[in-house]
Amino acid sequence: MTDHVFYSWSAQAELNPVTITGASGSYFWDDQGRKYLDFSSQLVNVNIGHQHPDIVAAIVEQAGVLTTISPTVANDKRSELARLIAERAPGDLNRVFFTTGGAEAVEHAVRFARQHTGRTKMLAAYRSYHGGTGVAIGLTGEPRRWGTEPTNVDVVRFFGPYPYRSPWNTSSPEEETAAALAHLEMVITLEGPQNIAGLILESVVGTNGVLVPPPGYLAGVRELCTRYGIVYIADEVMVGFGRTGHWFACQAWGVEPDLITFAKGVNSGYVPLGGVVISEEIAQRYDHTPYPGGLTYSGHVLGCAAGIASIQVFERDDILGHVRAVGEEVLGPGLTKLGEAHPSVGDVRGMGFFWAVELMTDKGTREPLTPFNATGAAAVPMAAVTKAAKERGLWPFVAGNRLQIAPPLITTEEDIRRGLEILDEVLEVADGYTRN
The missing domain is CATH 3.40.640.10 (Type I PLP-dependent aspartate aminotransferase-like (Major domain))
Structure with a gap:
């Protein structure tokens, strides 16, 4: 299926992309029937959610x-x-x-x-x-x-x-x-x-x-x-x-x-x-x-x-009000709580439905989980974190040593809480790479 597509920002021979066959609201699924909660809005663009009628x-x-x-x-x-x-x-x-x-x-x-x-x-x-x-x-x-x-x-x-x-x-x-x-x-x-x-x-x-x-x-x-x-x-x-x-x-x-x-x-x-x-x-x-x-x-x-x-x-549907309320009352506090519970989390920051969880190997020195612009073996820890999220049905936006959280703006409070529960498990993988 991918033989003739030239992909952006990628080494072509090393790709093994997931094949997506459908989506609805805050979820999408692949050709194997795996369903993902979209915590990235794809490339932080599907603000209204997938397939809005x-x-x-x-x-x-x-x-x-x-x-x-x-x-x-x-x-x-x-x-x-x-x-x-x-x-x-x-x-x-x-x-x-x-x-x-x-x-x-x-x-x-x-x-x-x-x-x-x-x-x-x-x-x-x-x-x-x-x-x-x-x-x-x-x-x-x-x-x-x-x-x-x-x-x-x-x-x-x-x-x-x-x-x-x-x-x-x-x-x-x-x-x-x-x-x-x-x-x-x-x-x-x-x-x-x-x-x-x-x-x-x-x-x-x-x-x-x-x-x-x-x-x-x-x-x-x-x-x-x-x-x-x-x-x-x-x-x-x-x-x-x-x-x-x-x-x-x-x-x-x-x-x-x-x-x-x-x-x-x-x-x-x-x-x-x-x-x-x-x-x-x-x-x-x-x-x-x-x-x-x-x-x-x-x-x-x-x-x-x-x-x-x-x-x-x-x-x-007052989506702006929804983003402000859920961002301030659920998503932001939930991520902050995870940051306090996990030694791999150095910083949590953001607003609305746009947040970053910055991951560390050492909170004291603020050494990042992966170095700046990491490749090869140096990138393994973040790759492991990303894999853990997707295996659990959560699709994050990953950049550098950060999990960047950007769900569709129509995402319900219930689904935000579900995503936070999955992130709690995922961060245990990141904790395994810390020196704290």
Whole structure:
């Protein structure tokens, strides 16, 4: 079945992928009849859950009317979804440029920033992932960039806050914020603010750790960007559309970026869709000057129909309220309790339905269960933990030395508790690799 498929981020001859044949709600199953509780939302994108009947019906209905149409013409579904997104975005972010995914959204956000400022240089964090295409992978700070270099992207990197592994050895969230902002301003000064077009930052860092910004950090980034005329791009491809209990994660801190990139949760990947939400100041540049960019499938009508239906379900079923309540009352406390019970757990952090359990061999030294970018024998402990989870019917999102917990946003309290019970057993496997 896999002979002719070339898989992403993989050594092709070493693959033995599970064959998935169906899914429903928070579960999916394979061709052997094994059922998995999806604690990863696949790639943190199936926010509405698998095979939601309202979304499927919206796609089917739209397919019966119009399956595709050029982005050079108007369409009711495209216009309606843009309106719904703009109404839920912060501040005056009032226009939407549609793409087919997050990487394309980042590519165009950078283009907007460079054209708006007349500058070229971009700032991006080391612990970041922004997509696999040219500019997006060039902005990415983590090791998946290495195999594509040189990327020829004019980018300078900085350290974002990470209280558990503070680059500045701080002792409180407030100190971490102050140190991170001082560092960022120093980078801006040394690079020359007159050269910097934009700064791109995941509102909550995703694959690289579920790093929730400490109080005041995002507001401080916003202030620095405003002061130096830098376009602030919030990358919300992973955390937008309810993942943190807000339409956009930056809203949890009352911050208004200049551009927001989105994809994944906008329609849970039922049909590929992404985009950039654009502030009026930037969008008005193109009122009488053509924008130099476009995509054949920009605002694909099937994707937009799914997005409209998804937002309607979110509001009808109060999914944002569900995520906040269950995240605060069940998932977060449950993970914290597991952290206290298992010597392999060094840190638990997150919000809403987005959490990380960072695993250690030694809590005292904070030595990770697997080293940074581990391969071969060094990666065995996390591989064993992952295997234990899947054998017990739990599908986690695994990154580095972390189990990252991101269930579909419709997951019930009962299923969250079931997942926590399985994690309790799985962490016993991790405990076997500790020196405590």
